[in-house]
Amino acid sequence: MNKKLSNRLGFLAAGLLLATGLHAQQSPVRDTGRAAASSAPPAIHEFSLAQAIDFASKNSVIVKNALLDYQIQEQSNRATTSQALPQVTGTAGFTQYWQVPVTPFLGGQFPGTQAGKIYAFPFGWPYNTNAGVKLTQVLFDGQVFVGLQARRASLDFYQKKEEVTEQMVRVNIYKVYYQLLVAKSQMGQIDANIVNQQALLHSTTEMFKNGFAEQLDVDKSNVQLANLETEKIQLQNSIDNGYLGLKVLIGMPVRDSLALTDSLTDDMLRNDVLSDDYKYSDRRDYQLLTISKTLGEYNVKRYQKAYIPTLSLTASYTENQYWIKFDWTKAQTWYPQSYYGVNLNIPIFDGFYKAANVRQARLQLQQTENNMDSLRNRIDNDVRQSQLQFSSALATLGFQKKNMELAQRVYEQTQKKFQQGLGSNTEITTAFSDERTAQYNYFNALYSAIIARVDYLNAIGKL
Numbered sequence: 001m002n003k004k005l006s007n008r009l010g011f012l013a014a015g016l017l018l019a020t021g022l023h024a025q026q027s028p029v030r031d032t033g034r035a036a037a038s039s040a041p042p043a044i045h046e047f048s049l050a051q052a053i054d055f056a057s058k059n060s061v062i063v064k065n066a067l068l069d070y071q072i073q074e075q076s077n078r079a080t081t082s083q084a085l086p087q088v089t090g091t092a093g094f095t096q097y098w099q100v101p102v103t104p105f106l107g108g109q110f111p112g113t114q115a116g117k118i119y120a121f122p123f124g125w126p127y128n129t130n131a132g133v134k135l136t137q138v139l140f141d142g143q144v145f146v147g148l149q150a151r152r153a154s155l156d157f158y159q160k161k162e163e164v165t166e167q168m169v170r171v172n173i174y175k176v177y178y179q180l181l182v183a184k185s186q187m188g189q190i191d192a193n194i195v196n197q198q199a200l201l202h203s204t205t206e207m208f209k210n211g212f213a214e215q216l217d218v219d220k221s222n223v224q225l226a227n228l229e230t231e232k233i234q235l236q237n238s239i240d241n242g243y244l245g246l247k248v249l250i251g252m253p254v255r256d257s258l259a260l261t262d263s264l265t266d267d268m269l270r271n272d273v274l275s276d277d278y279k280y281s282d283r284r285d286y287q288l289l290t291i292s293k294t295l296g297e298y299n300v301k302r303y304q305k306a307y308i309p310t311l312s313l314t315a316s317y318t319e320n321q322y323w324i325k326f327d328w329t330k331a332q333t334w335y336p337q338s339y340y341g342v343n344l345n346i347p348i349f350d351g352f353y354k355a356a357n358v359r360q361a362r363l364q365l366q367q368t369e370n371n372m373d374s375l376r377n378r379i380d381n382d383v384r385q386s387q388l389q390f391s392s393a394l395a396t397l398g399f400q401k402k403n404m405e406l407a408q409r410v411y412e413q414t415q416k417k418f419q420q421g422l423g424s425n426t427e428i429t430t431a432f433s434d435e436r437t438a439q440y441n442y443f444n445a446l447y448s449a450i451i452a453r454v455d456y457l458n459a460i461g462k463l
Contacts, residue, residue: 044257049177051261052250056169059251063169066162073158077151083144087136091318095128096326125322132318132337139313139342142305150298157295160288167284169249171458176246178450181264183239186443190232193436196415197225200428203419217425224432266401269449270394274387274456280376282461289372296365303357307347315340379459386456393449400438400445407431407438 047055057063103123108115138144201221207213247254280286319334347354414431417423457463 042253042255042257044259045252046259046261048261049174052177052246053170053173055252056173056250057166060169060249061251063162063166064251066158066165070155070158070162073154077154080144080147080151083141084138084148089134090132091134092131093129097124097126097128100124100126125324127323127326129321129323130318132316134317135313135315137313139311140308141310141312142308143302146298146302146305150295150302153291153294153298157288157291160284160291164284164288167458167463170463171454172249173246174454174463175451176242176249177260177262178264178454179447180239180242180246180260181262182443182447182450183235183242184260185264185446186439187232187235187239189439189443190228190235193439194225194228194232197221197228197432200415200418200432201225204425207421212421213425220425220429224429264446264450266397266446269397269453274391276383276387278379278383278460280379283375283379284461286372286375286379286461289368289375293365293368293372296361296368300358300361300365303354303361306354306357309344309346312343312345313340314343382459383456386452386459390449390452390456393445393452397442397445397449400442404435404438404442407435411435 045055100122101124102120104118104120107113107117107119113119201218204213204217204221208215208218243258244254246252247256247258252258281290315338317336317338319336321332321334323332411428411431411434414423414428418425418428454463
């Protein structure tokens with residue numbers, strides 16, 4: 001059996017299942033009343049590659065959480081905007097003094113008081129009630145205004161982050177989807193081999209009955225047929241695991257049925273011409289870093305604005321009631337109180353707190369710029385490596401296809417000679433083994449070419 005291809009399919013499916021499971025544990029999603037849906041019959045899906053990607057964009061947990069990050073940032077922007085809008089608060093209060101505050105004064109200053117004696121009179125009321133409204137409005141605050149300017153960039157950041165997540169999922173969907181198509185093609189080849197081997201076993205058995213073959217020849221044919229049946233079972237198990245991995249990756253319930261409608265040909269692998277003409281800006285991860293740099297520049301600007309004075313407006317209107325003996329049943333006069341004011345806050349010295357923030361923001365911006373330099377170098381490396389791998393894989397695929405066709409013709413000719421009594425069982429067994437080896441090598445080359453193509457398109461930002 002082509003264990004290399006089968007193991008690759010199984011390992012990739014298991015890896016996707018594990019990765020998706022870990023992400024789901026790290027980013028739990030609350031169930032929103034879909035438990036009743038579990039009693040519904042399993043759905044049947046027939047997906048092309050484009051349909052599978054579209055389904056994942058709407059149902060993948062990873063993608064949905066990335067979209068929620070964008071919506072969370074939208075609400076964060078609303079909170080930033082609110083700082084520049086009027087803030088209105090209502091107040092109401094009730095106060096009972098157990099001991100009414102007093103005001104002391106020295107006697108002799110007023111008629112009827114004894115000089116040198118300290119007098120104390122209550123200054124206040126035992127019961128006070130009040131109700132009012134207060135307005136505050138920022139007139140100028142540099143940090144708030146920079147925050148307002150950065151709102152669009154922050155949304156762009158999370159939107160691009162969502163696109164990077166979708167790109168990661170898309171790459172894995174491409175690989176698993178095409179890998180399953182390769183495995184299906186290999187399954188068709190194994191079925192054809194089984195049919196041929198059954199025909200050979202029948203011919204060998206008839207020749208044995210007529211004395212033109214030995215029991216050993218019949219036994220060898222039976223062994224070959226049993227090996228093919230075993231390979232089919234193992235490959236089918238790998239295909240089933242691959243379908244499970246694809247369902248989890250795109251967010252489809254495992255119990256649903258999934259069929260792939262696209263077909264795979266050698267020609268579609270050669271549609272993309274290898275070229276050195278690529279742009280860093282086509283890569284979504286580079287676009288994300290570019291936006292991150294813009295946010296870093298806003299961050300520096302925000303801390304620099306902390307040196308500028310801030311200006312705000314305050315206005316208040318309050319009404320108060322005073323009681324000697326508290327009684328709600330008696331009407332009481334309300335005494336209004338109102339004011340407005342303008343406040344200017346001038347920073348003078350804060351122990352170099354603002355300077356440290358500015359320096360920290362600049363260092364973080366420098367880190368982002370360094371990451372952009374590093375990413376440009378990695379993109380160059382990714383493109384060059386994927387070009388070499390894709391070119392080599394296409395050449396290998398061409399050689400292996402010709403070799404498989406040649407091995408098939410050799411086997412067919414050897415089979416005819418054997419049926420005519422002109423060849424030995426050893427020759428046809430060897431030819432059959434060579435044909436199977438050539439088939440396995442071809443499918444491995446086909447798989448490698450598909451992966452190389454996906455990696456190349458991903459490297460240049462065109463997937």
